[in-house]
Amino acid sequence: MKGVVKYLKKYTFLIILAITFVVIQAILNLYLPDLMGDIVNKGVSRGNVDYILSVGWKMLFVTLLNVAAAIVSTYFAAKVAMGFGKDLRSHVYKKVMNFSLNEVDKYGVATLINRNTNDITQIQNVIFMMLRMVALAPVMAIGGTIMAISKSPKLTMVLLVSLPIMFVVMYFIVKYSMPLFKSMQKKLDNLNRVLRENLTGVRVIRAFAKTEYEKKRFEVANEDLTSTALKVNRIFALVFPLILLIMNFTIIFLIWIGAIQIDKGTLEVGTMMAVMQYIMQIMFSFIMISVVFIFLPRASASAERVAQVLNEKERIKDVKSPKKLEGMGKVEFKNVTFYYEGGKEPAIENANFEINPGEVVGIIGSSGSGKSTLVKLLMRFYDVTSGEILIDGVNIKELSQKDLRDMISFTPSRPVIFSGTIEENVRIGKEDATEEEIVEALKTAQAWEFVSKLPEGIKTQVSQGGTNLSGGQKQRLAIARGIVGKRKIYIFDDSFSALDFKTDAKLRKELREKLKDATKIIVSLRVATVMNADKIIVLDKGRVVGIGTHKKLMKSCEVYREIVSSQLSEEEIA
Protein backbone atom coordinates (compact mmCIF):
# COMPACT_ATOMS: atom_id res chain seq x y z
CA MET A 1 0.00 0.00 0.00
CA LYS A 2 2.85 2.34 0.88
CA GLY A 3 3.84 3.03 -2.70
CA VAL A 4 0.47 4.51 -3.56
CA VAL A 5 -0.76 5.96 -0.28
CA LYS A 6 1.34 9.07 -0.73
CA TYR A 7 -1.02 10.13 -3.49
CA LEU A 8 -3.77 10.43 -0.85
CA LYS A 9 -2.05 13.36 0.79
CA LYS A 10 -3.72 16.03 -1.26
CA TYR A 11 -7.09 14.72 -0.08
CA THR A 12 -6.33 15.14 3.62
CA PHE A 13 -9.01 17.75 4.16
CA LEU A 14 -11.73 15.73 2.43
CA ILE A 15 -10.67 12.65 4.37
CA ILE A 16 -11.02 14.52 7.65
CA LEU A 17 -14.47 15.71 6.58
CA ALA A 18 -15.56 12.21 5.61
CA ILE A 19 -14.35 10.72 8.88
CA THR A 20 -15.90 13.51 10.94
CA PHE A 21 -19.31 12.79 9.48
CA VAL A 22 -18.81 9.07 9.95
CA VAL A 23 -18.14 9.67 13.63
CA ILE A 24 -21.25 11.84 13.88
CA GLN A 25 -23.19 9.03 12.24
CA ALA A 26 -21.77 6.51 14.70
CA ILE A 27 -22.67 8.64 17.73
CA LEU A 28 -26.23 9.10 16.45
CA ASN A 29 -26.40 5.34 15.93
CA LEU A 30 -25.45 4.84 19.56
CA TYR A 31 -28.12 7.23 20.74
CA LEU A 32 -31.04 5.38 19.11
CA PRO A 33 -31.19 2.21 21.27
CA ASP A 34 -31.02 4.42 24.34
CA LEU A 35 -34.13 6.32 23.21
CA MET A 36 -35.85 3.08 22.35
CA GLY A 37 -35.15 1.71 25.83
CA ASP A 38 -36.70 4.83 27.31
CA ILE A 39 -39.83 4.55 25.15
CA VAL A 40 -40.41 0.99 26.31
CA ASN A 41 -39.53 1.54 29.95
CA LYS A 42 -41.21 4.85 30.61
CA GLY A 43 -43.77 5.00 27.84
CA VAL A 44 -45.06 1.59 26.80
CA SER A 45 -44.91 -0.16 30.16
CA ARG A 46 -46.56 2.75 31.95
CA GLY A 47 -49.06 3.52 29.21
CA ASN A 48 -47.80 7.09 28.83
CA VAL A 49 -48.82 8.00 25.25
CA ASP A 50 -47.52 11.58 25.42
CA TYR A 51 -44.11 10.31 26.40
CA ILE A 52 -44.10 7.78 23.57
CA LEU A 53 -44.97 10.53 21.11
CA SER A 54 -42.37 13.00 22.32
CA VAL A 55 -39.55 10.46 22.35
CA GLY A 56 -40.84 9.03 19.07
CA TRP A 57 -40.40 12.41 17.39
CA LYS A 58 -36.96 12.63 18.86
CA MET A 59 -36.09 9.22 17.43
CA LEU A 60 -37.37 10.23 14.03
CA PHE A 61 -35.28 13.37 14.14
CA VAL A 62 -32.14 11.48 15.21
CA THR A 63 -32.71 8.95 12.45
CA LEU A 64 -32.99 11.70 9.85
CA LEU A 65 -29.78 13.27 11.12
CA ASN A 66 -28.18 9.88 10.97
CA VAL A 67 -29.17 9.43 7.33
CA ALA A 68 -27.94 12.91 6.49
CA ALA A 69 -24.57 12.26 8.14
CA ALA A 70 -24.28 8.97 6.25
CA ILE A 71 -25.01 10.66 2.93
CA VAL A 72 -22.55 13.47 3.53
CA SER A 73 -19.76 11.17 4.67
CA THR A 74 -20.39 8.81 1.75
CA TYR A 75 -20.20 11.75 -0.60
CA PHE A 76 -16.81 12.85 0.71
CA ALA A 77 -15.49 9.30 0.87
CA ALA A 78 -16.51 8.74 -2.75
CA LYS A 79 -14.92 12.03 -3.77
CA VAL A 80 -11.64 11.00 -2.16
CA ALA A 81 -11.64 7.47 -3.56
CA MET A 82 -12.59 8.43 -7.10
CA GLY A 83 -10.26 11.41 -7.22
CA PHE A 84 -7.45 9.28 -5.90
CA GLY A 85 -8.15 6.59 -8.51
CA LYS A 86 -8.14 9.17 -11.26
CA ASP A 87 -4.80 10.61 -10.07
CA LEU A 88 -3.27 7.19 -9.79
CA ARG A 89 -4.40 6.19 -13.27
CA SER A 90 -2.89 9.27 -14.78
CA HIS A 91 0.38 8.76 -12.88
CA VAL A 92 0.61 5.18 -14.09
CA TYR A 93 -0.28 6.21 -17.61
CA LYS A 94 2.39 8.91 -17.68
CA LYS A 95 4.93 6.52 -16.25
CA VAL A 96 4.18 3.84 -18.82
CA MET A 97 4.32 6.33 -21.66
CA ASN A 98 7.87 7.11 -20.54
CA PHE A 99 8.89 3.47 -20.43
CA SER A 100 11.62 2.40 -22.76
CA LEU A 101 10.94 -0.75 -24.76
CA ASN A 102 12.98 -2.59 -22.10
CA GLU A 103 10.30 -2.01 -19.50
CA VAL A 104 7.44 -2.70 -21.87
CA ASP A 105 9.09 -6.02 -22.81
CA LYS A 106 9.51 -6.81 -19.12
CA TYR A 107 5.86 -6.38 -18.12
CA GLY A 108 3.85 -7.10 -21.23
CA VAL A 109 0.97 -4.99 -22.41
CA ALA A 110 -1.90 -6.99 -20.88
CA THR A 111 -0.71 -6.60 -17.31
CA LEU A 112 0.10 -2.93 -17.81
CA ILE A 113 -3.49 -2.35 -18.89
CA ASN A 114 -4.83 -4.43 -16.01
CA ARG A 115 -2.72 -2.62 -13.49
CA ASN A 116 -4.04 0.68 -14.69
CA THR A 117 -7.66 -0.39 -14.66
CA ASN A 118 -8.69 -3.30 -12.50
CA ASP A 119 -5.95 -2.96 -9.87
CA ILE A 120 -6.60 0.70 -9.36
CA THR A 121 -10.33 0.01 -9.08
CA GLN A 122 -9.57 -2.45 -6.27
CA ILE A 123 -7.51 0.11 -4.42
CA GLN A 124 -10.09 2.79 -4.86
CA ASN A 125 -12.87 0.52 -3.61
CA VAL A 126 -10.93 -0.34 -0.50
CA ILE A 127 -10.14 3.27 0.23
CA PHE A 128 -13.82 4.09 -0.02
CA MET A 129 -14.66 1.20 2.26
CA MET A 130 -11.98 2.13 4.77
CA LEU A 131 -13.12 5.71 4.93
CA ARG A 132 -16.65 4.55 5.68
CA MET A 133 -15.85 1.72 8.07
CA VAL A 134 -12.53 2.31 9.73
CA ALA A 135 -13.93 5.09 11.90
CA LEU A 136 -17.48 3.75 12.14
CA ALA A 137 -16.60 0.27 13.42
CA PRO A 138 -14.34 1.19 16.39
CA VAL A 139 -16.60 4.02 17.56
CA MET A 140 -19.63 1.73 17.40
CA ALA A 141 -17.82 -1.17 19.03
CA ILE A 142 -16.32 0.82 21.89
CA GLY A 143 -19.26 3.17 22.32
CA GLY A 144 -21.68 0.25 22.14
CA THR A 145 -19.79 -1.68 24.80
CA ILE A 146 -19.73 1.29 27.16
CA MET A 147 -23.44 1.95 26.65
CA ALA A 148 -24.37 -1.71 27.07
CA ILE A 149 -22.33 -2.10 30.26
CA SER A 150 -23.82 1.07 31.67
CA LYS A 151 -27.30 -0.38 31.09
CA SER A 152 -26.72 -3.90 32.26
CA PRO A 153 -23.25 -5.36 32.85
CA LYS A 154 -24.73 -8.82 33.31
CA LEU A 155 -26.41 -8.94 29.91
CA THR A 156 -23.31 -7.56 28.24
CA MET A 157 -21.47 -10.65 29.42
CA VAL A 158 -23.15 -12.48 26.54
CA LEU A 159 -20.49 -10.93 24.36
CA LEU A 160 -17.84 -12.94 26.16
CA VAL A 161 -19.29 -16.01 24.51
CA SER A 162 -20.42 -14.83 21.11
CA LEU A 163 -17.52 -12.54 20.21
CA PRO A 164 -14.84 -15.24 20.45
CA ILE A 165 -16.96 -17.52 18.25
CA MET A 166 -17.34 -14.70 15.78
CA PHE A 167 -13.60 -14.09 15.86
CA VAL A 168 -12.79 -17.68 15.09
CA VAL A 169 -15.23 -17.78 12.18
CA MET A 170 -14.00 -14.52 10.70
CA TYR A 171 -10.39 -15.56 11.17
CA PHE A 172 -10.88 -18.65 9.05
CA ILE A 173 -12.78 -16.77 6.40
CA VAL A 174 -10.08 -14.14 6.09
CA LYS A 175 -7.38 -16.77 6.12
CA TYR A 176 -8.91 -18.81 3.29
CA SER A 177 -10.17 -16.05 1.07
CA MET A 178 -7.08 -13.84 1.13
CA PRO A 179 -4.81 -16.03 -0.99
CA LEU A 180 -7.68 -16.76 -3.35
CA PHE A 181 -8.22 -13.07 -3.95
CA LYS A 182 -4.54 -12.61 -4.61
CA SER A 183 -4.40 -15.36 -7.18
CA MET A 184 -7.53 -14.06 -8.88
CA GLN A 185 -5.61 -11.00 -9.95
CA LYS A 186 -2.96 -13.08 -11.70
CA LYS A 187 -5.58 -15.18 -13.41
CA LEU A 188 -7.34 -12.11 -14.64
CA ASP A 189 -4.06 -10.94 -16.17
CA ASN A 190 -3.74 -14.23 -17.93
CA LEU A 191 -7.30 -14.12 -19.24
CA ASN A 192 -6.78 -10.63 -20.58
CA ARG A 193 -3.59 -11.66 -22.30
CA VAL A 194 -5.23 -14.55 -24.09
CA LEU A 195 -8.21 -12.40 -25.01
CA ARG A 196 -5.98 -9.68 -26.39
CA GLU A 197 -3.91 -12.07 -28.45
CA ASN A 198 -6.98 -13.72 -29.84
CA LEU A 199 -8.73 -10.53 -30.75
CA THR A 200 -5.72 -8.98 -32.45
CA GLY A 201 -4.84 -12.23 -34.17
CA VAL A 202 -8.37 -13.22 -35.10
CA ARG A 203 -7.68 -13.38 -38.84
CA VAL A 204 -4.59 -15.52 -38.46
CA ILE A 205 -6.44 -17.83 -36.13
CA ARG A 206 -9.20 -18.31 -38.70
CA ALA A 207 -6.78 -18.68 -41.56
CA PHE A 208 -4.95 -21.48 -39.80
CA ALA A 209 -8.20 -23.03 -38.65
CA LYS A 210 -7.04 -22.63 -35.07
CA THR A 211 -10.37 -21.35 -33.85
CA GLU A 212 -11.05 -24.48 -31.83
CA TYR A 213 -7.61 -24.47 -30.30
CA GLU A 214 -7.80 -20.82 -29.35
CA LYS A 215 -11.30 -21.29 -28.00
CA LYS A 216 -9.89 -23.98 -25.74
CA ARG A 217 -7.05 -21.75 -24.65
CA PHE A 218 -9.50 -19.03 -23.75
CA GLU A 219 -11.77 -21.49 -22.02
CA VAL A 220 -8.91 -22.83 -19.92
CA ALA A 221 -7.95 -19.34 -18.77
CA ASN A 222 -11.58 -18.45 -18.21
CA GLU A 223 -12.25 -21.68 -16.34
CA ASP A 224 -9.22 -21.07 -14.17
CA LEU A 225 -10.44 -17.66 -13.13
CA THR A 226 -13.99 -18.88 -12.69
CA SER A 227 -13.04 -21.76 -10.44
CA THR A 228 -11.13 -19.44 -8.13
CA ALA A 229 -13.96 -16.93 -8.16
CA LEU A 230 -16.36 -19.75 -7.36
CA LYS A 231 -14.25 -20.87 -4.44
CA VAL A 232 -14.32 -17.35 -3.08
CA ASN A 233 -18.05 -17.16 -3.55
CA ARG A 234 -18.59 -20.50 -1.89
CA ILE A 235 -16.78 -19.22 1.16
CA PHE A 236 -18.94 -16.12 1.16
CA ALA A 237 -22.08 -18.12 0.64
CA LEU A 238 -21.23 -19.79 3.94
CA VAL A 239 -20.36 -16.59 5.72
CA PHE A 240 -23.72 -14.92 5.83
CA PRO A 241 -25.81 -17.81 7.18
CA LEU A 242 -23.06 -18.48 9.67
CA ILE A 243 -23.01 -14.93 10.92
CA LEU A 244 -26.81 -14.84 11.11
CA LEU A 245 -26.72 -18.05 13.07
CA ILE A 246 -24.26 -16.65 15.59
CA MET A 247 -26.26 -13.48 15.90
CA ASN A 248 -29.56 -15.24 16.39
CA PHE A 249 -28.10 -17.52 19.01
CA THR A 250 -26.72 -14.48 20.77
CA ILE A 251 -30.18 -12.94 20.81
CA ILE A 252 -31.79 -16.09 22.13
CA PHE A 253 -29.16 -16.36 24.81
CA LEU A 254 -29.63 -12.75 25.73
CA ILE A 255 -33.41 -12.97 25.92
CA TRP A 256 -33.09 -16.07 28.03
CA ILE A 257 -30.86 -14.39 30.60
CA GLY A 258 -32.87 -11.17 30.34
CA ALA A 259 -36.18 -12.95 30.86
CA ILE A 260 -34.97 -14.51 34.10
CA GLN A 261 -33.89 -11.10 35.38
CA ILE A 262 -37.09 -9.40 34.24
CA ASP A 263 -38.99 -12.12 36.07
CA LYS A 264 -37.04 -11.37 39.20
CA GLY A 265 -37.72 -7.66 38.72
CA THR A 266 -34.06 -6.68 38.43
CA LEU A 267 -34.30 -5.63 34.76
CA GLU A 268 -36.73 -3.67 32.65
CA VAL A 269 -37.86 -4.85 29.21
CA GLY A 270 -36.75 -1.64 27.49
CA THR A 271 -33.27 -1.94 28.95
CA MET A 272 -32.99 -5.47 27.66
CA MET A 273 -34.04 -4.35 24.20
CA ALA A 274 -31.53 -1.52 24.23
CA VAL A 275 -28.70 -3.83 25.28
CA MET A 276 -29.75 -6.26 22.58
CA GLN A 277 -29.37 -3.52 19.97
CA TYR A 278 -26.01 -2.46 21.33
CA ILE A 279 -24.77 -5.99 21.13
CA MET A 280 -25.96 -6.26 17.54
CA GLN A 281 -24.11 -3.04 16.75
CA ILE A 282 -20.95 -4.32 18.35
CA MET A 283 -21.08 -7.54 16.41
CA PHE A 284 -21.76 -5.71 13.18
CA SER A 285 -18.70 -3.59 13.82
CA PHE A 286 -16.59 -6.69 14.04
CA ILE A 287 -18.04 -7.96 10.78
CA MET A 288 -17.21 -4.65 9.15
CA ILE A 289 -13.65 -4.87 10.38
CA SER A 290 -13.28 -8.39 9.05
CA VAL A 291 -14.66 -7.35 5.67
CA VAL A 292 -11.98 -4.70 5.54
CA PHE A 293 -9.47 -7.41 6.39
CA ILE A 294 -10.70 -9.50 3.49
CA PHE A 295 -10.51 -6.75 0.93
CA LEU A 296 -7.42 -5.03 2.24
CA PRO A 297 -4.93 -7.76 1.25
CA ARG A 298 -6.46 -7.95 -2.18
CA ALA A 299 -6.15 -4.22 -2.61
CA SER A 300 -2.67 -4.24 -1.16
CA ALA A 301 -1.68 -6.86 -3.73
CA SER A 302 -3.09 -4.52 -6.34
CA ALA A 303 -1.30 -1.59 -4.78
CA GLU A 304 1.95 -3.50 -4.95
CA ARG A 305 1.42 -4.18 -8.62
CA VAL A 306 0.68 -0.53 -9.27
CA ALA A 307 3.56 0.67 -7.12
CA GLN A 308 5.88 -1.66 -8.98
CA VAL A 309 5.05 0.15 -12.21
CA LEU A 310 5.29 3.57 -10.57
CA ASN A 311 8.65 2.76 -8.99
CA GLU A 312 10.11 1.09 -12.04
CA LYS A 313 13.52 2.57 -12.54
CA GLU A 314 13.65 4.25 -15.89
CA ARG A 315 16.70 2.81 -17.49
CA ILE A 316 16.69 5.44 -20.14
CA LYS A 317 16.77 8.80 -18.44
CA ASP A 318 17.67 12.24 -19.62
CA VAL A 319 20.89 13.67 -18.26
CA LYS A 320 20.61 16.73 -16.00
CA SER A 321 21.74 19.27 -18.56
CA PRO A 322 21.27 17.78 -22.01
CA LYS A 323 23.36 19.07 -24.86
CA LYS A 324 21.90 20.78 -27.90
CA LEU A 325 22.81 19.79 -31.43
CA GLU A 326 23.83 22.26 -34.09
CA GLY A 327 25.24 19.95 -36.74
CA MET A 328 23.73 18.42 -39.83
CA GLY A 329 23.08 15.00 -38.39
CA LYS A 330 26.19 12.91 -38.83
CA VAL A 331 25.73 9.49 -37.23
CA GLU A 332 28.56 7.39 -35.81
CA PHE A 333 28.44 3.95 -34.25
CA LYS A 334 31.58 3.19 -32.24
CA ASN A 335 32.15 -0.38 -31.04
CA VAL A 336 28.45 -0.73 -30.34
CA THR A 337 27.43 -3.99 -28.71
CA PHE A 338 23.93 -4.68 -27.49
CA TYR A 339 22.26 -7.55 -25.66
CA TYR A 340 18.52 -7.75 -25.15
CA GLU A 341 17.52 -8.29 -21.52
CA GLY A 342 18.27 -11.93 -20.78
CA GLY A 343 19.73 -12.52 -24.25
CA LYS A 344 22.79 -14.79 -24.42
CA GLU A 345 23.95 -13.75 -27.87
CA PRO A 346 24.49 -10.08 -28.65
CA ALA A 347 21.83 -8.71 -31.01
CA ILE A 348 24.44 -6.21 -32.22
CA GLU A 349 28.13 -6.98 -31.90
CA ASN A 350 30.88 -4.41 -32.14
CA ALA A 351 29.29 -2.30 -34.83
CA ASN A 352 31.41 0.49 -36.30
CA PHE A 353 30.25 2.79 -39.07
CA GLU A 354 29.54 6.37 -40.04
CA ILE A 355 26.63 7.92 -41.84
CA ASN A 356 27.19 11.34 -43.34
CA PRO A 357 24.52 14.03 -43.50
CA GLY A 358 22.39 13.82 -46.60
CA GLU A 359 23.41 10.28 -47.45
CA VAL A 360 21.03 7.55 -48.46
CA VAL A 361 22.08 4.52 -46.45
CA GLY A 362 20.72 1.05 -46.95
CA ILE A 363 20.84 -1.54 -44.20
CA ILE A 364 20.42 -5.08 -45.42
CA GLY A 365 20.66 -8.47 -43.81
CA SER A 366 18.62 -11.58 -43.40
CA SER A 367 15.68 -11.67 -41.06
CA GLY A 368 16.88 -11.58 -37.45
CA SER A 369 20.29 -10.17 -38.34
CA GLY A 370 19.73 -7.11 -36.14
CA LYS A 371 18.59 -4.44 -38.58
CA SER A 372 15.65 -3.25 -36.51
CA THR A 373 17.72 -3.45 -33.35
CA LEU A 374 20.33 -1.20 -34.92
CA VAL A 375 17.87 1.56 -35.74
CA LYS A 376 16.08 1.20 -32.42
CA LEU A 377 19.43 1.82 -30.73
CA LEU A 378 19.83 4.98 -32.77
CA MET A 379 16.34 6.08 -31.63
CA ARG A 380 17.45 5.18 -28.10
CA PHE A 381 14.49 2.89 -27.53
CA TYR A 382 17.16 0.78 -25.86
CA ASP A 383 20.52 1.82 -24.48
CA VAL A 384 23.66 0.20 -25.88
CA THR A 385 25.35 -2.37 -23.67
CA SER A 386 28.78 -1.03 -24.57
CA GLY A 387 30.27 1.36 -27.07
CA GLU A 388 28.65 4.62 -28.11
CA ILE A 389 26.39 6.17 -30.68
CA LEU A 390 27.18 9.74 -31.63
CA ILE A 391 25.22 12.31 -33.56
CA ASP A 392 27.33 15.24 -34.72
CA GLY A 393 29.98 14.08 -32.28
CA VAL A 394 27.67 14.05 -29.26
CA ASN A 395 26.76 10.81 -27.49
CA ILE A 396 23.01 10.36 -27.84
CA LYS A 397 22.83 9.69 -24.10
CA GLU A 398 23.72 13.34 -23.58
CA LEU A 399 20.82 14.61 -25.61
CA SER A 400 17.33 14.91 -24.28
CA GLN A 401 15.17 12.09 -25.61
CA LYS A 402 12.75 14.67 -26.95
CA ASP A 403 15.43 16.47 -28.95
CA LEU A 404 16.78 13.19 -30.24
CA ARG A 405 13.40 11.96 -31.38
CA ASP A 406 12.38 15.35 -32.74
CA MET A 407 15.39 15.13 -34.96
CA ILE A 408 14.68 11.65 -36.27
CA SER A 409 11.65 10.37 -38.08
CA PHE A 410 11.10 6.67 -37.56
CA THR A 411 8.75 4.57 -39.62
CA PRO A 412 8.55 1.11 -38.06
CA SER A 413 8.28 -2.09 -40.02
CA ARG A 414 4.79 -2.81 -38.83
CA PRO A 415 2.74 0.29 -39.50
CA VAL A 416 0.74 1.47 -36.53
CA ILE A 417 -2.60 2.93 -37.52
CA PHE A 418 -4.86 4.63 -34.99
CA SER A 419 -8.62 4.91 -35.18
CA GLY A 420 -9.48 8.28 -36.66
CA THR A 421 -9.25 9.92 -40.04
CA ILE A 422 -6.41 9.51 -42.50
CA GLU A 423 -5.56 13.14 -41.89
CA GLU A 424 -5.29 12.58 -38.12
CA ASN A 425 -3.06 9.58 -38.68
CA VAL A 426 -0.65 11.56 -40.81
CA ARG A 427 -0.78 14.59 -38.54
CA ILE A 428 0.87 12.62 -35.77
CA GLY A 429 4.12 13.29 -37.66
CA LYS A 430 3.60 17.05 -37.46
CA GLU A 431 0.93 18.49 -35.23
CA ASP A 432 0.51 21.79 -37.03
CA ALA A 433 0.71 20.44 -40.56
CA THR A 434 -1.53 22.23 -43.06
CA GLU A 435 -3.83 20.27 -45.31
CA GLU A 436 -1.50 20.95 -48.24
CA GLU A 437 1.43 19.52 -46.33
CA ILE A 438 -0.56 16.42 -45.54
CA VAL A 439 -1.61 15.93 -49.14
CA GLU A 440 1.98 16.58 -50.19
CA ALA A 441 3.26 13.91 -47.81
CA LEU A 442 0.63 11.47 -49.02
CA LYS A 443 1.69 12.16 -52.60
CA THR A 444 5.35 11.58 -51.86
CA ALA A 445 4.47 8.40 -49.99
CA GLN A 446 2.55 7.22 -53.07
CA ALA A 447 -0.58 7.08 -50.94
CA TRP A 448 -2.46 9.89 -52.67
CA GLU A 449 -3.43 7.61 -55.50
CA PHE A 450 -5.71 5.56 -53.23
CA VAL A 451 -6.58 8.23 -50.70
CA SER A 452 -7.87 10.60 -53.42
CA LYS A 453 -10.22 7.89 -54.62
CA LEU A 454 -11.80 7.43 -51.21
CA PRO A 455 -15.24 9.05 -50.91
CA GLU A 456 -14.15 11.43 -48.18
CA GLY A 457 -10.48 11.77 -49.14
CA ILE A 458 -8.21 12.52 -46.21
CA LYS A 459 -11.25 12.83 -43.95
CA THR A 460 -12.01 9.15 -44.40
CA GLN A 461 -12.19 7.21 -41.14
CA VAL A 462 -9.82 4.31 -40.71
CA SER A 463 -10.51 1.70 -38.10
CA GLN A 464 -8.20 0.89 -35.23
CA GLY A 465 -5.21 -1.06 -36.50
CA GLY A 466 -6.20 0.00 -40.02
CA THR A 467 -8.10 -3.20 -40.66
CA ASN A 468 -10.04 -1.57 -43.49
CA LEU A 469 -6.78 -0.88 -45.35
CA SER A 470 -4.44 -3.20 -47.19
CA GLY A 471 -0.93 -3.84 -45.91
CA GLY A 472 0.62 -1.65 -48.59
CA GLN A 473 -1.88 1.14 -47.94
CA LYS A 474 -1.10 1.06 -44.24
CA GLN A 475 2.61 1.22 -44.96
CA ARG A 476 2.16 4.19 -47.26
CA LEU A 477 0.12 6.02 -44.61
CA ALA A 478 2.84 5.32 -42.08
CA ILE A 479 5.44 6.63 -44.51
CA ALA A 480 3.40 9.79 -45.09
CA ARG A 481 3.29 10.26 -41.33
CA GLY A 482 7.07 9.77 -41.21
CA ILE A 483 7.85 12.39 -43.81
CA VAL A 484 5.26 15.08 -43.13
CA GLY A 485 7.51 16.87 -40.64
CA LYS A 486 10.98 18.19 -41.43
CA ARG A 487 13.67 16.09 -39.77
CA LYS A 488 17.41 15.70 -40.12
CA ILE A 489 17.31 11.93 -40.22
CA TYR A 490 14.64 9.66 -41.66
CA ILE A 491 14.59 5.98 -40.80
CA PHE A 492 12.44 3.55 -42.73
CA ASP A 493 12.59 0.18 -41.02
CA ASP A 494 11.51 -2.26 -43.68
CA SER A 495 8.68 0.14 -44.43
CA PHE A 496 8.50 -0.65 -48.12
CA SER A 497 8.11 -4.40 -47.78
CA ALA A 498 4.42 -4.49 -48.72
CA LEU A 499 4.87 -2.25 -51.75
CA ASP A 500 5.24 -3.61 -55.24
CA PHE A 501 8.58 -2.99 -56.93
CA LYS A 502 7.33 -0.17 -59.10
CA THR A 503 5.80 1.80 -56.22
CA ASP A 504 8.86 1.08 -54.13
CA ALA A 505 11.15 2.53 -56.82
CA LYS A 506 8.96 5.58 -57.42
CA LEU A 507 8.74 6.24 -53.69
CA ARG A 508 12.50 6.08 -53.23
CA LYS A 509 13.05 8.43 -56.15
CA GLU A 510 10.65 10.98 -54.65
CA LEU A 511 12.20 10.63 -51.21
CA ARG A 512 15.61 11.35 -52.68
CA GLU A 513 14.29 14.56 -54.23
CA LYS A 514 11.96 15.76 -51.49
CA LEU A 515 14.25 14.97 -48.56
CA LYS A 516 17.39 16.02 -50.35
CA ASP A 517 19.40 17.37 -47.44
CA ALA A 518 18.27 14.85 -44.87
CA THR A 519 19.96 11.60 -44.00
CA LYS A 520 17.85 8.67 -45.11
CA ILE A 521 18.33 5.26 -43.56
CA ILE A 522 16.47 2.56 -45.39
CA VAL A 523 16.29 -0.88 -43.82
CA SER A 524 15.21 -3.67 -46.10
CA LEU A 525 15.40 -7.33 -46.88
CA ARG A 526 15.25 -6.52 -50.58
CA VAL A 527 18.37 -5.80 -52.54
CA ALA A 528 16.45 -3.74 -55.08
CA THR A 529 15.39 -1.32 -52.34
CA VAL A 530 18.90 -0.54 -51.12
CA MET A 531 20.92 -1.16 -54.29
CA ASN A 532 21.12 2.47 -55.32
CA ALA A 533 21.97 3.80 -51.88
CA ASP A 534 25.13 5.84 -51.39
CA LYS A 535 26.23 3.36 -48.82
CA ILE A 536 24.99 -0.08 -47.86
CA ILE A 537 25.60 -1.63 -44.46
CA VAL A 538 25.40 -5.42 -44.48
CA LEU A 539 24.44 -7.15 -41.27
CA ASP A 540 24.89 -10.80 -40.43
CA LYS A 541 24.02 -12.24 -37.01
CA GLY A 542 24.40 -8.83 -35.40
CA ARG A 543 27.77 -8.08 -36.96
CA VAL A 544 28.53 -5.51 -39.65
CA VAL A 545 30.13 -7.61 -42.36
CA GLY A 546 30.33 -5.05 -45.13
CA ILE A 547 30.02 -1.35 -45.82
CA GLY A 548 30.07 0.26 -49.23
CA THR A 549 28.29 0.77 -52.50
CA HIS A 550 26.57 -2.03 -54.32
CA LYS A 551 29.49 -2.32 -56.71
CA LYS A 552 32.09 -2.44 -54.02
CA LEU A 553 30.18 -4.93 -51.91
CA MET A 554 29.65 -7.21 -54.89
CA LYS A 555 33.40 -7.51 -55.05
CA SER A 556 34.27 -7.62 -51.41
CA CYS A 557 31.38 -8.99 -49.39
CA GLU A 558 30.48 -12.64 -49.50
CA VAL A 559 27.26 -12.27 -47.46
CA TYR A 560 26.06 -9.47 -49.70
CA ARG A 561 26.79 -11.49 -52.85
CA GLU A 562 24.76 -14.36 -51.44
CA ILE A 563 21.78 -12.12 -50.68
CA VAL A 564 22.00 -10.57 -54.13
CA SER A 565 22.27 -13.82 -56.02
CA SER A 566 19.30 -15.22 -54.12
CA GLN A 567 17.13 -12.28 -55.19
CA LEU A 568 18.24 -10.86 -58.51
CA SER A 569 18.77 -12.36 -61.93
CA GLU A 570 22.16 -12.07 -63.71
CA GLU A 571 21.09 -9.07 -65.83
CA GLU A 572 19.79 -7.13 -62.87
CA ILE A 573 23.04 -7.55 -61.00
CA ALA A 574 25.14 -6.06 -63.76
Ligand code: ADP
Ligand atom coordinates in the same frame (compact mmCIF):
# COMPACT_ATOMS: atom_id res chain seq x y z
P1 ADP B 1 15.81 -7.87 -38.08
O1 ADP B 1 15.14 -6.55 -37.97
O2 ADP B 1 17.09 -7.82 -38.81
O3 ADP B 1 14.92 -8.91 -38.64
P2 ADP B 1 15.90 -7.72 -35.20
O4 ADP B 1 16.79 -6.57 -34.96
O5 ADP B 1 14.45 -7.51 -35.07
O6 ADP B 1 16.21 -8.36 -36.62
O7 ADP B 1 16.31 -8.89 -34.22
C1 ADP B 1 17.65 -9.28 -34.02
C2 ADP B 1 17.71 -10.35 -32.95
O8 ADP B 1 17.30 -9.85 -31.71
C3 ADP B 1 16.84 -11.55 -33.26
O9 ADP B 1 17.57 -12.70 -32.93
C4 ADP B 1 15.67 -11.38 -32.34
O10 ADP B 1 15.22 -12.64 -31.91
C5 ADP B 1 16.25 -10.61 -31.19
N1 ADP B 1 15.23 -9.69 -30.63
C6 ADP B 1 14.54 -8.75 -31.29
N2 ADP B 1 13.72 -8.05 -30.46
C7 ADP B 1 13.90 -8.57 -29.24
C8 ADP B 1 13.34 -8.28 -27.94
N3 ADP B 1 12.44 -7.31 -27.75
N4 ADP B 1 13.76 -9.03 -26.90
C9 ADP B 1 14.67 -10.02 -27.08
N5 ADP B 1 15.23 -10.33 -28.25
C10 ADP B 1 14.86 -9.63 -29.34
Ligand code: MG
Ligand atom coordinates in the same frame (compact mmCIF):
# COMPACT_ATOMS: atom_id res chain seq x y z
MG1 MG C 1 13.25 -5.96 -38.51
